[in-house]
Amino acid sequence: MLYPMSPKVVELKRKLESFMDRHIYPNEERFYREAEELGPWKVFPIVEELKPLARAEGLWNLFLPESHHGAGLTNLEYAPLCEVMGRSHLAPEVFNCSAPDTGNMEVLERYGSEKDKERWLKPLLAGEIRSCFAMTEPAVASSDATNIESSIVRDGDHYVINGRKWYTTNATDPRCKICIFMGKTDPDNPDRHKQQSMILVPMDTPGIEVKRPLPVFGFYGVPDRASEVIFTNVRVPKENMLLGEGRGFEIAQGRLGPGRIHHCMRLIGLAERTLEKMCRRVRSRVAFGKPVSEQTVTQERIAEARIMIEQARLLTLNAAYAMDTVGNKVAKAEIAMIKVAVPNMACQIIDWAIQAHGGGGTSNDFGLTQAYATARLLRLADGPDEVHRNQIARFELKKYSNA
CATH class of the missing domain: 1.10.540.10 (Acyl-CoA dehydrogenase/oxidase, N-terminal domain)
Incomplete structure (x- = not known):
């Protein structure tokens, strides 16, 4: 190994x-x-x-x-x-x-x-409470996080928070007690990456309305509880500011690196489980006089799935090694690559497994629709494919800036 x-x-x-x-x-x-x-x-x-x-x-x-x-x-x-x-x-x-x-x-x-x-x-x-993270907004293209419009305004010994967030995971959970909220403290700063801050907001603070849960392909709460949350004149003590005003992006990079790789690690496990289900299914079904497992198209898909999983795992382990040895910031390219490769790999393998299960694959009986919802969501969560691909390309082009 x-x-x-x-x-x-x-x-x-x-x-x-x-x-x-x-x-x-x-x-x-x-x-x-x-x-x-x-x-x-x-x-x-x-x-x-x-x-x-x-x-x-x-x-x-x-x-x-x-x-x-x-x-x-x-x-x-x-x-x-x-x-x-x-x-x-x-x-x-x-x-x-x-x-x-x-x-x-x-x-x-x-x-x-x-x-x-x-x-x-x-x-x-201790697992006694849960939390949520409020970053994405429905009114702007949140793939560019500098677009975020929510405001965090200093008022004496407090900050006043206003904004509308969605895909705020966990907000509908009755155990959710604390929110990490990202908004603008300095919207006129010429450096767009220093306009934002992150602040701790207790969920029982007046002015917070958890408006509705958001289904992912019809699933509520599997695997998480996406939610829309409205913050109206929410006041929290100034001590709740994390690290200092204008450092929201700095915190986001520290947070999202591990988050992205954890998503990819879990998706590799989900893809392995899906391939197992696919293999068991095709060995137990007969079509046109022979087991589905002996159909060439099935064997090709199984082989491709195994190759894709192994490639994704090695790429993810390489990113983990880079994060451990040179740090999350230096390992940005490695993290971006797995964030594109792994969800796309999982989506393809789950799609093949659904096909192998026939009509039943589109039901909820085999866990494949739930798996697909997860994998497809993760082509958007923590940054869409397009953003990561652009970042990878920039890293690559930079190598030849003096050519």
Whole structure:
């Protein structure tokens, strides 16, 4: 292996796989049923039942690197574990490793005050509360984050916040207690990347309206709870500003790098699970006198899927290694490449699996429609393909600037 696993990671992976077999896969049907019946405004009981079991087995907060709060794993060490958790929509939250809480916890760990850590990070790490991240807006093309129009205005010892956000993950969850909000504190700054700031906003602050949940291809709350939220004259203490005015983009880069690679790690696991489903399905079905698995088109797709997964995994491990060795900022190209490659890979393999399942593949019975919704969303979340491709091209062209 190019990136061999340490004995510690091998043991954690073994424990994770065992937990998945015993507790996650057998409860997936219940999880999807609760998500559908209870909806995005409720807590899903199965998740809360399984959390104490995961914590008791030491499978908790594995994501947080360089911190005594987590397992102390590097990005490279975390990658195979995150992949295992990504095999099921139920798994990440059970292990307290789900978005956007992971990214928000990393922000609080890096940029929060000791008071912030005690009030918000501690209960998030304990899985007692959840959080949301308010960045995307419906009124502007948020693929260019400098377009964000929400305002954060200083008023004495407070900031007053106004704005309309959507795809604010988790906001409908009744356990969601804290929001990290991005808006403009200095809209006239000639440097467009210093106009924005991030601030902590308790969700019980007057003026916050969680207007509606947003379905992703008809799914509410699987895997997350996308929401539209309106902030009207929301007042928070000036101490809630993270790092300082005008440093929102700096925080965003620190937050989105790990977030992007975690999404890719999980998607590789989802693609592996999908390929397994596809192989089992085609071996059990007969068409035109022979098993579907013996049809040449099926074999070609299975072969291509295996190649694509292995390529994506190696690219992701390379990005994780770069983040660990040279830092997130220097590893921007590697992160951008996986953010394009992995969701597209997953979308294609899931599409082939749906085709292999026939009409049933378009139902909710096999988990493929839920998987496709996740993979397709991630071609947009944390930056659309087009933005990352442009960034990769700029990095490449820069090599020949003096040619």
